[in-house]
Amino acid sequence: MKKILLTLSLFAFSTALMAQDDINLLDLVVDTTTTTTTTTTTTTTTTAEPYEPIAPADTYDWRAHRHSLSVSAGTPSFVSMALGGFSGVFNSFEEGGGHTVIYGSYGLHYGFNALKWLRVGGTLLYNGYKTTEYQSNGHEHTTHFDEIIILGRVDFTYLNRPKVRLYSGLGAGIDLSMDRHFCNGEIQPNEDGETTNLIHPFPSWNVTVFGAEFGGERVFGLAELNWGFADVLRVGLGVRF
Amino acid sequence: MLLFAENPTFGKYATRQDVKYVSISHTMLKAMSAKKTVRVGNMSLTDMLEYIDNVLIISTAEPSGMASVLSDLKTLQADSDYMPLLEKNIGGQRDLSLYRASDEQDEFVLFSLANAYTVVIITGHFTPEQFQSFFL
Numbered sequence: 454m455k456k457i458l459l460t461l462s463l464f465a466f467s468t469a470l471m472a473q474d475d476i477n478l479l480d481l482v483v484d485t486t487t488t489t490t491t492t493t494t495t496t497t498t499t500t501a502e503p504y505e506p507i508a509p510a511d512t513y514d515w516r517a518h519r520h521s522l523s524v525s526a527g528t529p530s531f532v533s534m535a536l537g538g539f540s541g542v543f544n545s546f547e548e549g550g551g552h553t554v555i556y557g558s559y560g561l562h563y564g565f566n567a568l569k570w571l572r573v574g575g576t577l578l579y580n581g582y583k584t585t586e587y588q589s590n591g592h593e594h595t596t597h598f599d600e601i602i603i604l605g606r607v608d609f610t611y612l613n614r615p616k617v618r619l620y621s622g623l624g625a626g627i628d629l630s631m632d633r634h635f636c637n638g639e640i641q642p643n644e645d646g647e648t649t650n651l652i653h654p655f656p657s658w659n660v661t662v663f664g665a666e667f668g669g670e671r672v673f674g675l676a677e678l679n680w681g682f683a684d685v686l687r688v689g690l691g692v693r694f
Numbered sequence: 695m696l697l698f699a700e701n702p703t704f705g706k707y708a709t710r711q712d713v714k715y716v717s718i719s720h721t722m723l724k725a726m727s728a729k730k731t732v733r734v735g736n737m738s739l740t741d742m743l744e745y746i747d748n749v750l751i752i753s754t755a756e757p758s759g760m761a762s763v764l765s766d767l768k769t770l771q772a773d774s775d776y777m778p779l780l781e782k783n784i785g786g787q788r789d790l791s792l793y794r795a796s797d798e799q800d801e802f803v804l805f806s807l808a809n810a811y812t813v814v815i816i817t818g819h820f821t822p823e824q825f826q827s828f829f830l
Contacts, residue, residue, distance in 0.1 A: 475731035478739075482714040482753035482812065 515569050515613050523675055523691025525560040527684025529580050530659075551586035558684035562691070570610045576624060576659075578602040578683060593637055600630035602657050602682050608664065618666040618673075628657035628682055657682035666691070703766055704750060704815055712756035713763075718749045720818075734814050735806075746818040747799060755810040763811045770803060779822055793822045 557580075564574035581599040588594065608622035631651045634641040640648050659681030666673045670693065677687040707715045718726075723743050726732050732739045739746060754760055767790065770776045776792040779802075783789075788807040794800065799817045806812040 475733060476726050478716070478718065478732065478734045478749060478751060479753075479812065479814075481716045481718075482751050 515566060518670060518693035519566040521562075521564040521566075521572075521574075521673075521691050521693045523562045523564075523673075523689050525558075525562065525675065525677075525684070525687045525689030527558045527560070527677075527679075527687035527689075529555060529558050529582065530679065530682050530684055532682050551584065553582060553584045556581040556583070558687070560684070560687070560689070562689070564606075564608065566610075569613050572608040572610060572620070572622075574606055574608070576602070576604040576606055576626075576683065578604070580684070595635040595638075597633040597635070598630070600628055602626065602628050604657060604659055604683065606659070606661070608661065615670050616667060620661070620664045620666075622661035622664065624659040624661070624681070624683065626657050628655040629653070630655060659683040703769065704752060704813070707752050707762075710759070710762075712759035713752055713754040716751045718751075720747050723749065734804075734816075739816075742820065742824065745820045745824070746816055748815075748817045750813075750815040750817075752813040752815075753810055760811045763805070763813060764807075766813070767805050767807075776801075776803070777822070795821075 558578055559580075560576055560578040562574065562576045564572045566572045579599070579601055581597070583598070584596040586594045586596075604624035604626035606622050606624035608620045610618055610620040612619040630653050632643065632653075633651055634643065642648050643651060659679055661683075662678045662680055664675065664677040666675045668674050673691050673693065675687070675689045675691060677684075679685055679687060707713045708717070720743070723732060723739065723746060727740050727743055732743070734749065734751070739749070752763065754763060770792055771778070773794075775796075776794045779791040779793050781788075781790045786808060788805070790805040790807075792801075792803045792805075794803075800820055802816040802820070802822075804814040804816075806814075
């Protein structure tokens, strides 16, 4: 009987160790069992004091805050500008001049750390700009480009520490873009002859070449370099919970 | 190889009821490190395993066990073979580390004294400087 109990104990010990990402040998002296002592008159339940950790740095556990929510601002994406009228942004406005106002890209992002190195989530982005061109005949042509991008994303974290996380990722989803042209304030039909229903859904994708989150375990800053439909350069703030 | 059950200072804890005693051999450490990072608190041992023969961990929250550990600490501090490496007291959490060089086996001893007393004794062949790289 003793042999069976010893074997079971060793099996439980080994299983517990193998279930962890790393093995802290100090855990071997933590008494997680509850001992119940019964006397004729009273029942007392006591749990042993856990060991004191050698340093507070050891308390980091990425599983404590698996969800993250962040907001960001960034430059427009290269691909989106190309689809919405790349030439409009970089127009030289030869006739009567003009100007372009780039609104930038703003995003809301959610992530769930399924594993220490794997995060899945979603991104909602707005991106837009406005181009005004003054023609020699006195007409003012304005182009408004707005788009909403919804991406599902997977990030691969190759460094996961309390104060910094480094990752790269992939995303795919849908791009809802709206390109509106105005002449002297009046909306003009688009290439299909329409002045309404101007939203065009389009498959979208993105590669996060490099991303970094830094700061605390709960509140963090982020910076990303993207290639695809998302902002090329992005900075933001987020919380983990 | 020197077994800790034979160690005059810490071998006595192998059979005592008022302390928890865990002795891990080099072979077991190697097996643990095959797919996992092995550490003691915030000390990573994975990259140093080839130099480590044994890790012994003693922990107690019992008054008799704590008194005995404290007595061991005084004994080692009085022993000129043991070189003090670090001593700190932060909010009642006392950490003391000692190092003993020997032709047979080097020894790194870490006392962590607070509500519970924990002693980590690492034996093998290493220098105090090598322990710098242990800390994560």
